[in-house]
Amino acid sequence: MKIRFDENQKLFHLSTPNTSYVIKLTRGLYPTHIYWGRKLRSYRWEEREHSLIPTGFSPTPFKDDPHFSFDTLPQEYPGYGTGDYRHPAYQAEMANGTTATELIYEKHRIYSGKSRLEGLPSTYTENDDEARTLELELRDTASGLRVVLSYTVFRDHDAIARSARLINVGPKPLNITRALSMSxxxxxxxxxxxxxxxxxxxxxxxxxxxxxxxxxxxGSSRGASSHHQNPFIALLAPNADEDQGDVYGFSLVYSGNFAAHAEVDQFRSTRVSMGINPFGFKWRLEAGESFQTPEAVLVYSDKGLGGMSRAYHRLYRTRLCRGTYRDRARPVLVNNWEGTYFDFNAEKIMGIAQEASYLGIELFVLDDGWFGKRDDDKSSLGDWFVNRRKLPGGLDALARDVNGLGLRFGLWFEPEMVSVDSELYRAHPDWCLHVVGRRRTEGRNQLILDLSREEVCQYLIESMNGILSSAPISYVKWDMNRHMTEIGSATLPPERQSETAHRYMLGLYRVMETVISQHPDVLFEGCSGGGGRFDPGMLYYMPQIWTSDNSDAVCRLKIQYGTSLIYPISSMGAHVSAVPNHQVHRISSLTMRGDVAMSGNFGYELDLTAMPDEEKAEVKRQVQRYKELRGLIQFGELYRLKSPFEGNDAAWMIVSEDRSEAYVSYYRVLAEPHEQLGRLRLKGLDPDSDYAVEGSVQTVGGDQLMSWGLGIPPGHGDFRSVTWHLRQK
Incomplete structure (x- = not known):
């Protein structure tokens, strides 16, 4: 981990344990991207490496250099209006209405450690020796816009964290219409x-x-990172696969509207840029004010997608997630939602909790319907007081009764929403996002609270703190079940209405930071209709997220596989639900449902009291097995073996950091005649060690397991799974 500046060559060389990133100050003025890839001992600039020779339609701003053009210059933070026609990283509108800007280098600073981003989630260090940071300060003299580009490299992680801070040092206001995090x-x-x-x-x-x-x-313009896209893209060499080839990953630490562009220009060069979606975005900067972009995390791997994923997993698990549960094994839980939906009372809840206690489950989670007059999804969001008709003794009595069974107690919230049929809405109808004179479009019979407003944020903080302090609550599922429409705020002036969506995110992050820091022993899990806000921004506040509302085992193979490209196993909530499955109505075996869910934070989402005895015995066995393996599963290194997107089966394995043990999972979706299941070649083991393979009396060399593999046993019927636990001898 180093950042070196060569004064003679005007070169910055940033290095992580295995990668290098090189920036040159072209003409001593313009930060230019030179190299990103395998680690270099040093970099020597050659003049013939000048930017591409421009065409006749490429403007040449300097008469002394007819080969120089912004149209071909690979800039680190490009603008628009002076000759670069590709997507810019930023745009500023001046008081006279013009937008042409040209940032030039003023100075730089290199320091140990990493600074926090004001009001935003980001990766972090626990001491200054873990990272080095370069800040490049650029300025457009005519407009008074100053931009500070931040690059952090880590001692223990092959990742680069980038962001930008835009500052108005001029005397007149500026309108920022684009402020991306990186290019x-x-x-x-x-x-x-x-x-x-x-x-x-x-x-x-x-x-x-x-x-x-x-x-x-x-990208997303839905007010959330969304189910529809994730704030991540990657560029891959055409020959790259799971285990080899160049891969460049780009991940945004943000939970709102985003855009990731990959643009190929006339010269067949590629520009990748990422940040807040410019669509519908404008931010007014008064003189002296600044705007901080979210952080983008860049990862290069020459070991394929697997190498990229493990780099993200290690960084996000240890230096993005925070708090008490970052390094702590997560409890096995049961959630009553699909078991009861809104139809429950204290007696029903205690019946499920009693079964859970008998089966070895550690946490009971009470889902939607415990507050206000909530008997369906048409009312009471925002009314965070207990429904005494369902729970006559209140939350405290119920939680203590559950605790008396040896279980911890958890609770569902949807803090960001308000029902039209609620006491809160009747008292404060202007507290929701809305535009005067337009309809208030509802989704799931609810509106979105305007978290750009201080009084609304304070109401949520006080409401949640009141509930969390009223009973022994150990876990919170924080849900959000609709996207934004009529994005306006009653308190923002006309010239700032386009700031609403981002101000909402800043308000949400502040609410989360306040509530979570005041309840450090509560395990928070994010949710947005399942995985609709499964992004790095949420992981900064909540170390795990409900991966999808769809808990069908076959569907989850793809969902969890795709999620694992960036996000660690410890971040994924994964539950066993009843059959026929409530989302796709498939009937799959309890064994396969359990084996799929064990590749995450394990739990159940069903009515345990309705299960036959033989299934309860299987649940008890699954819970015990997961407890034995969860340290390995939640904090080991993931290796993907077979993709469910490429065939009829899937497989992956998790290996401990010291390679002393591994857990291997194989899944077969549909039975076929004359199946040739073959062998499963493993990864990540120590080739010089022998391993005891579960179910076998013999030990096998790690080299053999990775070169020859494990034989997949034959079976009958659809939806089958096999798992193996390997221990080093």
């Missing part, structure tokens, strides 16, 4: 583009295709 130019376009599209109950599918001329965009 990187590559000298060619011989890449595949990978992204993670989806929908509700079908999140984070893996989609890979050739990079094309023009612009390809992954």
């Amino acid at each position: 990187v130019d590559f000298g060619h376009s011989d890449f595949d583009l990978l992204q993670l599209p989806g929908s509700w109950a079908r999140e984070r599918n893996v989609e890979r295709g050739r990079l094309r001329s023009g612009t390809q965009v992954a």
Whole structure:
């Protein structure tokens, strides 16, 4: 981990344990991207490496250099209006209405450690020796815009954290209409583009295709990162796969509207940029004010997608997630939602909790319907007081009764929403996002509270703190079940209405920071209709997220596989639900449902009292097995073996950091005649060690397990799974 500046060459060389990133000050003025890839001992600039020779239609701003043009210069933070026609990283509108700007280098600073981003989630260090940071200060003299580009490299992680801070040092206001977090130019376009599209109950599918001329965009303008896209893209060498080849990953630490562009220009060079979605965005900067962009985390791997994923997993698990539960094993839980929906009372809840206690489950979670007059999804959001008709003794009595069974007690909230049929809405109808004179579009019979307003944020903080202090609550599921419409605020002036969506996110982050810091021993889990806000921004506040409302085992193979491209196993909530499954009505075996859910934070989402005795015995066995393995599962290193997007089966394995043990999972979706199941070649083991394989009396060499593999046993019927636990001898 180093950042070196060569004064003679005007070169910045940033290095992580295995990668290098090189920036040159072209003409001593313009930060130019030179190199990003395998680690270099040093970099020597050659003049013939000048930017591409421009065409006749490429403006040449300097008469002394007819070969220089912004149209071809690979800038680190490009603008628009002085000759670069590609997507800019920023745009500023001046008081006279013009937008042409040109940032030039003023100075730089290199320091140990990493600064916090004001009001935003970000990766962090626990001491200054863990990272080095470069700040490049740029300025457009005519407008008074100053931009500070931040680059952090880590001692223990092959990642670069980038962000930008825009400051108005001029005397007049500026309107910022684009403020992305990063931009990187590559000298060619011989890449595949990978992204993670989806929908509700079908999140984070893996989609890979050739990079094309023009612009390809992954993004969201829904007010949340969304089920439909994830704030992540990757460029891959065409030959790259799970284990080899160059991969460049881009991940945004933000939970709101975002855009990730991959643009191929006339010269077949590629520009990747990422940040807050410019669509509908404008931010007014008065003299002396600043705007901080979210953080983008960049990862390069020459070991394929697997190497990229493990780099993200290690960083996000240990230096993005925070708090008491960051390094603590997560409890096995049961959630009553699919077991009862809104139809429950204290007696029913205690019946499920009693079964849970007998089966070895550690946490009971009471889901939607415990507050206000909530008997369906048409009322009471915002009324955070206990429904005494359902729970006559209140939350405290119920939680203590559950605790008396040896279980901890958890609770569901949807703090960001308000029902039209609620005491809160009747008292404060202007507290929701809305535009005067337009309809208030409802989703799931609810509106969204305007978290750009201080008084609304304070109401949520006080309401949640009151509930969390009223009973022994150990876990909170924080849900959000609709996206934004009529994005306006009653308290913002006309010139600031386009700031509403981002101000909402800043308010949400402040509410989360306040509530969570005041209840450090509560395990918070994020949720948004399942995985609709499964992003790095949420992980900064909550170390795990409900991966999808769809808990069907077959669907979850793809959902959890796609999620694992960026996010660690410890971040994924994964539950066993009843059959027929409530989302796709599939009937799969309890064994396969359990084996799939064990590749995450394990739990159940059903009515345990309705299960036959033989299934309860299987649940008890699953719970005990997961408890024995969860330290390995939640904090080991993931290796993907077979993709469910490429065939009829899937497989992955988790290996302990010291390679002393591993847990291997194989899943077969549909039975076929004359099946040839073959062998499963493992990864990540110590080739010089022998391993005892569960179910076998013999030990097998790690080299053999990785080169020859494990034989997959034959079976009958659809929806089968096999798991193995390996221990080093």
